[in-house]
Amino acid sequence: MSKVEIDNRLLKPGVYFMRGNDASVEGALIAGCRFFAGYPITPSNEIATLMSRRLPQVGGIYMQFEDEIGSIMAVLGASNGGVKSMTATSGPGFSLMQEAIGLAAMTETPAVIVEVQRGGPSTGLPTQVGQGDVMQVKWGSHGDYEIVAYLPNSPQEMFDMTIKAFNTAWRYRVPVVVLSDQMIGHMREKVVVPPYEEIEIVERRRPEESPEEFLPFSNKYLIPPMAVAGEGYRIHVTGLAHNEKGYPTTDYETVRKLVTRLVRKIRDNERDIAEYEEFMADDAKLIIVSFGITSRSAKKAVRDARSKGLKVGLFRPKTAWPFPYWRLQELTNNGADVLVVEINMGQMYRVVREHVRSSEVYNMPLTPGACPSPEDIYKKIEEVYPR
Amino acid sequence: MSELKLRLIGAGGHGILTLGRVIGSAAIKYDKECVMTVAYSPAQRGGWSRADVIISDDPIDYPIFVKPDILVTTTQETYDLEKGNVPKGKSIIYESTLVKPVDVPGVKQIGIPAISKAHELGSSVVANIIILGFMNRVYQIMPDEIFLDVIRSSIKKKYLDLNLKAYELGSKLGEEALKS
Numbered sequence: 001m002s003k004v005e006i007d008n009r010l011l012k013p014g015v016y017f018m019r020g021n022d023a024s025v026e027g028a029l030i031a032g033c034r035f036f037a038g039y040p041i042t043p044s045n046e047i048a049t050l051m052s053r054r055l056p057q058v059g060g061i062y063m064q065f066e067d068e069i070g071s072i073m074a075v076l077g078a079s080n081g082g083v084k085s086m087t088a089t090s091g092p093g094f095s096l097m098q099e100a101i102g103l104a105a106m107t108e109t110p111a112v113i114v115e116v117q118r119g120g121p122s123t124g125l126p127t128q129v130g131q132g133d134v135m136q137v138k139w140g141s142h143g144d145y146e147i148v149a150y151l152p153n154s155p156q157e158m159f160d161m162t163i164k165a166f167n168t169a170w171r172y173r174v175p176v177v178v179l180s181d182q183m184i185g186h187m188r189e190k191v192v193v194p195p196y197e198e199i200e201i202v203e204r205r206r207p208e209e210s211p212e213e214f215l216p217f218s219n220k221y222l223i224p225p226m227a228v229a230g231e232g233y234r235i236h237v238t239g240l241a242h243n244e245k246g247y248p249t250t251d252y253e254t255v256r257k258l259v260t261r262l263v264r265k266i267r268d269n270e271r272d273i274a275e276y277e278e279f280m281a282d283d284a285k286l287i288i289v290s291f292g293i294t295s296r297s298a299k300k301a302v303r304d305a306r307s308k309g310l311k312v313g314l315f316r317p318k319t320a321w322p323f324p325y326w327r328l329q330e331l332t333n334n335g336a337d338v339l340v341v342e343i344n345m346g347q348m349y350r351v352v353r354e355h356v357r358s359s360e361v362y363n364m365p366l367t368p369g370a371c372p373s374p375e376d377i378y379k380k381i382e383e384v385y386p387r
Numbered sequence: 388m389s390e391l392k393l394r395l396i397g398a399g400g401h402g403i404l405t406l407g408r409v410i411g412s413a414a415i416k417y418d419k420e421c422v423m424t425v426a427y428s429p430a431q432r433g434g435w436s437r438a439d440v441i442i443s444d445d446p447i448d449y450p451i452f453v454k455p456d457i458l459v460t461t462t463q464e465t466y467d468l469e470k471g472n473v474p475k476g477k478s479i480i481y482e483s484t485l486v487k488p489v490d491v492p493g494v495k496q497i498g499i500p501a502i503s504k505a506h507e508l509g510s511s512v513v514a515n516i517i518i519l520g521f522m523n524r525v526y527q528i529m530p531d532e533i534f535l536d537v538i539r540s541s542i543k544k545k546y547l548d549l550n551l552k553a554y555e556l557g558s559k560l561g562e563e564a565l566k567s
Binding site for chain 2: 303
């Protein structure tokens with residue numbers, strides 16, 4: 001753990017009334033981000049706009065590219081060059097980035113992508129809310145890899161989770177997504193910037209070997225230390241399956257070790273990475289699973305249900321991937337039913353069904369464009385509540 | 388005050404979002420919870436913009452509401468659009484140089500000629516701050532000093548004096564409205 005670099009151009013500790021997207025920018029800068037490449041897209045634009053002003057102030061570089069493909073490739077290049085880097089986008093841009101996200105996973109290049117979801121599919125609803133990219137985050141690129149995605153539900157969490165995303169990306173050498181949504185991104189709320197000494201910052205682990213002994217993708221480690229291009233270590237980076245030196249190979253055993261490691265470095269650490277919030281879930285007969293903006297509506301619905309004597313609770317995954325299934329299993333072992341509320345046609349619902357076998361799992365599928373009100377969710381609670 | 392829902396709506400350029408930000412920043416300073424959501428009409432120019440602000444003593448779960456406790460509206464279009472959402476016993480503050488009010492049963496309506504008063508002060512851009520001073524005098528949302536602090540720390544020096552005068556004028560107009 002290292003410290004926040006003391007720099008009076010960073011946002012000072014204090015209390016602010018801040019937009020979610022802006023909070024993400026200030027969090028990124030405090031985490032050490034000094035490069036941003038992006039292409040304009042609603043509803044993530046405020047991130048690029050503020051970055052273009054703030055990065056030069058802290059000695060960083062902002063670049064607008066010809067499209068999202070160029071943007072994410074520049075972010076990966078900067079990361080290999082030793083700079084903490086990120087981009088921000090929404091659904092259509094995120095689709096364009098998928099191939100490069102696979103490249104980041106294969107080359108173990110840390111990067112942060114803030115994805116502010118809007119309604120889809122395709123260009124869909126640029127200015128309105130959606131939560132339809134839960135599965136795309138996990139399975140968007142081809143082949144086997146593991147990725148991490150955070151699910152903020154407030155401007156405060158846009159700040160906190162952007163810092164966490166950098167830490168996780170640089171600790172595990174993976175691309176990490178902050179999967180927000182239009183309403184959280186555009187909402188203003190209280191954001192507390194804690195004293196810098198309370199903020200954990202993770203830097204890349206540098207090689208300890210001499211340049212002669214160094215293997216950039218050594219299987220000696222689950223997460224190999226990462227050299228910076230240009231500092232004397234021989235580095236070869238390719239999307240092709242590669243050996244420990246980074247050179248292309250088709251040797252079955254070598255590829256097996258590589259792909260296994262890419263997956264294991266997240267799966268073996270899923271309980272350290274995954275986060276969740278519980279609200280009145282311990283004695284609940286019905287547990288609502290919800291995230292992002294819908295989880296706030298669901299929380300109100302839970303309070304309303306409790307005030308009418310219904311034992312309803314909330315389980316809010318703060319990471320979509322890894323999904324904290326083990327805790328949900330513990331909460332449902334006593335037979336509690338589950339209701340999944342999300343602004344899509346049943347994406348996290350499938351994940352919950354995969355892990356909750358002992359009780360009923362209900363779905364509240366919603367098309368994009370609006371967040372369900374607490375009353376909408378309460379109606380569904382009354383419909384499925386076990387009696 | 389346990390929870391107060393404010394809807395601010397007017398034409399682009401009326402300083403609606405700035406007004407929302409000032410109120411929100413003040414609420415945070417005053418140790419309240421506050422959330423603000425915004426919406427725009429789908430027009431590139433000449434449309435309306437809206438800021439919905441909830442101020443509460445407790446954490447706010449859900450930031451969206453339909454029925455405000457106080458509606459502030461600065462154009463006829465937005466007055467017509469929103470007046471029906473104000474419940475009985477709640478209030479409307481309208482900009483009286485642009486809005487011709489109609490009877491809304493059970494709803495208290497107060498007009499303030501904020502834009503013409505702002506012109507007299509020197510710039511129409513401070514109409515929003517006149518409304519703020521007015522609203523706070525009439526409804527006493529927070530101590531004036533909290534709002535003035537936010538204005539002092541967030542407005543450029545060049546315009547600070549104008550904004551402080553605007554707040555004071557709004558407050559005076561509010562005082563008069565209370566008397567009448």
